[in-house]
Amino acid sequence: MTSDYINALLKKEVKRTPIWVMRQAGRYLPEYRSTRKKAGDFLSLCKSSELACEVTLQPLERFDLDAAILFSDILTIPDAMGLGLYFLEGEGPRFLKPLSNLSDIERLTKPDVGGKLTYVFDAVSTIKKNLKNTVPLIGFSGSPWTLATYMVEGGSSKSFSKVKALMFQNPHHMNQLLDILADTVIDYLNAQIEAGADSVMIFDTWGGLLNKQCYENFSLRYMAKIVDGLHRNYDGKTIPVTLFTKGGSAWLEKIAASGCDGIGLDWTIELGEAERRVGQQVALQGNLDPSVLYATPEVIVSEVNKVLNQFKGETGHVFNLGHGITPDVNPENMKILVDAVHAYSKTN
Amino acid sequence: MTSDYINALLKKEVKRTPIWVMRQAGRYLPEYRSTRKKAGDFLSLCKSSELACEVTLQPLERFDLDAAILFSDILTIPDAMGLGLYFLEGEGPRFLKPLSNLSDIERLTKPDVGGKLTYVFDAVSTIKKNLKNTVPLIGFSGSPWTLATYMVEGGSSKSFSKVKALMFQNPHHMNQLLDILADTVIDYLNAQIEAGADSVMIFDTWGGLLNKQCYENFSLRYMAKIVDGLHRNYDGKTIPVTLFTKGGSAWLEKIAASGCDGIGLDWTIELGEAERRVGQQVALQGNLDPSVLYATPEVIVSEVNKVLNQFKGETGHVFNLGHGITPDVNPENMKILVDAVHAYSKTN
Numbered sequence: 001m002t003s004d005y006i007n008a009l010l011k012k013e014v015k016r017t018p019i020w021v022m023r024q025a026g027r028y029l030p031e032y033r034s035t036r037k038k039a040g041d042f043l044s045l046c047k048s049s050e051l052a053c054e055v056t057l058q059p060l061e062r063f064d065l066d067a068a069i070l071f072s073d074i075l076t077i078p079d080a081m082g083l084g085l086y087f088l089e090g091e092g093p094r095f096l097k098p099l100s101n102l103s104d105i106e107r108l109t110k111p112d113v114g115g116k117l118t119y120v121f122d123a124v125s126t127i128k129k130n131l132k133n134t135v136p137l138i139g140f141s142g143s144p145w146t147l148a149t150y151m152v153e154g155g156s157s158k159s160f161s162k163v164k165a166l167m168f169q170n171p172h173h174m175n176q177l178l179d180i181l182a183d184t185v186i187d188y189l190n191a192q193i194e195a196g197a198d199s200v201m202i203f204d205t206w207g208g209l210l211n212k213q214c215y216e217n218f219s220l221r222y223m224a225k226i227v228d229g230l231h232r233n234y235d236g237k238t239i240p241v242t243l244f245t246k247g248g249s250a251w252l253e254k255i256a257a258s259g260c261d262g263i264g265l266d267w268t269i270e271l272g273e274a275e276r277r278v279g280q281q282v283a284l285q286g287n288l289d290p291s292v293l294y295a296t297p298e299v300i301v302s303e304v305n306k307v308l309n310q311f312k313g314e315t316g317h318v319f320n321l322g323h324g325i326t327p328d329v330n331p332e333n334m335k336i337l338v339d340a341v342h343a344y345s346k347t348n
Numbered sequence: 349m350t351s352d353y354i355n356a357l358l359k360k361e362v363k364r365t366p367i368w369v370m371r372q373a374g375r376y377l378p379e380y381r382s383t384r385k386k387a388g389d390f391l392s393l394c395k396s397s398e399l400a401c402e403v404t405l406q407p408l409e410r411f412d413l414d415a416a417i418l419f420s421d422i423l424t425i426p427d428a429m430g431l432g433l434y435f436l437e438g439e440g441p442r443f444l445k446p447l448s449n450l451s452d453i454e455r456l457t458k459p460d461v462g463g464k465l466t467y468v469f470d471a472v473s474t475i476k477k478n479l480k481n482t483v484p485l486i487g488f489s490g491s492p493w494t495l496a497t498y499m500v501e502g503g504s505s506k507s508f509s510k511v512k513a514l515m516f517q518n519p520h521h522m523n524q525l526l527d528i529l530a531d532t533v534i535d536y537l538n539a540q541i542e543a544g545a546d547s548v549m550i551f552d553t554w555g556g557l558l559n560k561q562c563y564e565n566f567s568l569r570y571m572a573k574i575v576d577g578l579h580r581n582y583d584g585k586t587i588p589v590t591l592f593t594k595g596g597s598a599w600l601e602k603i604a605a606s607g608c609d610g611i612g613l614d615w616t617i618e619l620g621e622a623e624r625r626v627g628q629q630v631a632l633q634g635n636l637d638p639s640v641l642y643a644t645p646e647v648i649v650s651e652v653n654k655v656l657n658q659f660k661g662e663t664g665h666v667f668n669l670g671h672g673i674t675p676d677v678n679p680e681n682m683k684i685l686v687d688a689v690h691a692y693s694k695t696n
Contacts, residue, residue, distance in 0.1 A: 159638075159639070159674050160639065161639055161642055161674060161676065164637070164639030164640075164642065165639065165642035165643060167639075168639065168640055168642065168643035168647050168651070169642070169643045169644060169647060208616065209616075210616075210637075211615040211616060211618070211637055212616070212617070212618050213618075213654075214637075247595070247616065249598060250597060250598065250616060250617060267559040268556065268557075268558075268559060268560070268595065268598060269560070269598060270559070270560050270561075289512070289558075289559055289562075290507075291507070291508065291509055291512030291513065291515075291516065292512075292516055294509055294512065294513035294516065294517070295513060295516035295517045296517060299516050299517060303516070306561075326507050326509060328509065
């Protein structure tokens with residue numbers, strides 16, 4: 001398999017700018033909603049390797065995408081640590097047993113991912129088999145800091161006051177928690193690579209809520225530890241690693257220095273500026289505002305072209321949205337987006 | 349009245365670094381909760397000049413603050429335009445009649461702020477009288493873009509999909525709406541200045557959700573129009589103007605070029621970096637992470653000193669949090685913060 005997606009991340013020659021889309025398997029697709037209904041609830045969908053495979057492949061049947069991404073949840077690791085992940089309809093994730101005091105953190109140990117998270121690796125190998133080497137498969141994990149925010153807050157949060165109080169007040173315990181999480185993420189992503197993932201991505205959804213010093217000490221440091229511990233060459237393949245800190249565009253130089261291959265960008269930075277700052281060192285993924293998908297075909301094509309025009313290199317750009325595609329987007333508009341990226345690459 | 353707050357914004361000599369805190373009159377104070385109970389609901393509190401004055405002054409009785417800020421809501425203007433502002437307990441603001449189609453926008457006209465928003469200007473003059481020239485009074489408004497997000501979404505939003513769809517799809521209507529809002533904000537802030545406000549601030553809470561080009565075209569452009577239309581000298585006083593775009597630290601140079609006197613910063617940029625970039629042109633306000641107020645006194649003092657140490661100029665810094673103080677902060681910690689800022693200024 002020759003893949004523009006892998007080649008772009010490794011800054012090798014590409015035939016055209018590759019594209020995949022965060023949450024490309026998701027609620028905006030009627031066939032996803034139907035599989036999810038069959039599964040019963042969201043977690044059952046994640047835990048069935050057959051159904052996770054089914055939804056992972058759905059967008060590839062509709063659109064000319066250059067990569068598949070494992071369908072799973074970012075909170076599988078805390079669930080495997082015994083926190084009891086559950087979902088309330090329309091309310092986001094919750095934990096039955098969040099980390100509510102320092103002794104909860106002291107008692108925490110690295111789980112045996114091989115035993116507890118087999119369903120994830122089974123999904124990876126099932127998807128990999130069904131992809132038949134058409135496009136590469138991306139594995140992923142939440143970043144230690146992002147996992148920790150959910151584990152301490154007990155779910156989604158607006159002010160993140162509990163986890164930030166812990167960070168400012170008990171940095172030692174915070175670091176202990178993040179260390180265990182980083183070690184677990186290493187095991188988790190390496191097992192995904194062993195099961196067939198061709199590339200991995202770390203989602204640091206909440207790193208952008210930190211100040212620069214805290215970002216370096218409590219988020220980036222642990223992502224760099226993970227980058228360092230991953231299989232970067234496996235089974236004859238080079239496995240690229242992409243880091244995505246939403247709201248992290250101020251710190252691109254620091255992120256690039258982690259040793260990652262690619263950096264995911266949200267739309268608040270211009271791709272051209274990011275390329276000037278770190279494009280010599282790393283590949284860049286992004287960065288169209290997902291809201292553009294609510295506009296007409298003409299506007300979508302014009303906004304796609306604006307992003308593509310900004311990138312000057314011959315390779316090193318993976319087109320994506322700056323955040324996940326939203327549930328109420330018309331799938332037709334996703335097709336216009338994907339085709340626009342490929343059409344541009346043909347004529348420019 | 350000689351004021352370090354005004355002087356810092358105008359880059360004149362100060363005795364010590366001034367401090368005020370966004371939402372300093374608010375739910376973290378038991379006396380505020382008691383006045384609010386007396387008022388019945390939040391809007392009645394805003395609409396009573398006596399009670400708005402009472403809560404505005406409460407934090408000044410407890411803490412050694414260098415400025416008072418008018419107690420009001422950022423959505424008074426859309427309410428005056430007939431959208432019907434109301435609040436559901438714990439749910440944030442809502443409009444009875446949001447702008448739900450293009451003809452709603454076409455029908456919109458600039459309200460007579462003198463008639464519809466008298467309660468705000470009455471509050472300003474009542475507060476001004478009661479302050480007895482001890483500290484200056486800050487007036488404020490939401491930015492046109494931020495007001496438009498609520499008016500189109502009908503309230504708070506997670507994805508801002510409606511207002512962004514309007515922006516990408518119908519930029520002409522979006523600009524028409526923003527133009528009317530900018531003209532209204534000019535009238536509104538000028539009337540606050542005429543009623544006694546010594547300084548004004550524009551809160552662009554949601555400008556940071558835009559990409560660079562959209563930020564310039566749909567948010568900053570209209571704030572610059574307002575800066576241009578305000579009384580900058582009134583009644584023998586120079587009236588400084590501060591712009592605060594949450595999440596806008598990538599665009600400081602552009603914001604500084606608007607002609608404002610001060611820029612509000614959130615905590616995701618280091619104050620020293622902001623000073624290097626635009627500190628010659630404008631004053632800077634900020635930028636401690638509000639979550640630091642959950643930590644111990646020692647940590648609060650140390651984090652305050654980190655911020656203060658970053659600023660190298662002799663004047664031009666107004667200490668503040670990077671966003672509003674949160675409702676569950678212990679008021680004792682607010683006292684430690686304020687005193688730490690003043691203590692540092694004495695010894696450094």
